[in-house]
Amino acid sequence: MTVRIINKSSHPLPAYATSGSSGMDLRAELSSPVALKPFERQLIPTGLYLEIPDGFEAQIRPRSGMAIKQGITCLNTPGTIDADYRGEIKVILINLSGEEQLIQHGDRIAQMVFQKIEIAIWEETTSITVTERNAGGFGHTGKQ
Numbered sequence: 758m759t760v761r762i763i764n765k766s767s768h769p770l771p772a773y774a775t776s777g778s779s780g781m782d783l784r785a786e787l788s789s790p791v792a793l794k795p796f797e798r799q800l801i802p803t804g805l806y807l808e809i810p811d812g813f814e815a816q817i818r819p820r821s822g823m824a825i826k827q828g829i830t831c832l833n834t835p836g837t838i839d840a841d842y843r844g845e846i847k848v849i850l851i852n853l854s855g856e857e858q859l860i861q862h863g864d865r866i867a868q869m870v871f872q873k874i875e876i877a878i879w880e881e882t883t884s885i886t887v888t889e890r891n892a893g894g895f896g897h898t899g900k901q
Contacts, residue, residue: 758810758871765845766804768863780818780868783848787862793852798832801848801866809840809871816870817848823866828854831867838869 764770771781785791786804793799809815817836823829832849848867852858860866 758813760810760815760871761808763806764804765806768804771805771869780870782820782865783817783846783867783869785860785862785864785866787860790862791860793829793850793858793860795852795855795857798849798851799860801850801860803846803848803866805846806843807838807846808843809838811840812873813840814838814872814874815846816872817846818868818870820865820868827858828852828856829858829860829866835870 762770766784766786768784768786771783773781783803783805786802791799791801807815815838817831817834817838819830819834829850829852832851836849838846846869850860850866
């Protein structure tokens with residue numbers, strides 16, 4: 758899949774870190790550091806603009822290292838970038854730690870994964886099939 762990209766950031770294009778990586782790291786494009794207070798959220802720009810092919814989406818996901826080491830994660834995760842969106846890619850970060858965390862220019866703040874999507878067509882009906890689970894949800898199978 759080829760994705761057209763405009764890079765207005767001062768960083769190289771996102772890339773896969775290893776041959777087995779499913780996501781590419783996104784970097785913060787900041788004029789000054791952003792201090793995230795505990796439980797504060799901020800929209801962090803990347804300087805990237807995409808033309809995602811029809812039939813695909815880009816998902817924005819947290820980086821596990823930031824989550825465990827700093828308590829920083831993405832809100833609205835996975836965030837969806839639709840194929841028809843042409844604005845700058847920005848990442849909603851939240852600090853879930855008890856201490857202020859600093860986001861610096863160039864920090865790897867999230868990862869982006871491309872996913873094929875299917876378009877649903879509704880078929881309105883008066884009944885749906887019964888399954889073993891049926892309406893069970895929200896922990897219906899127990900904790901252990």
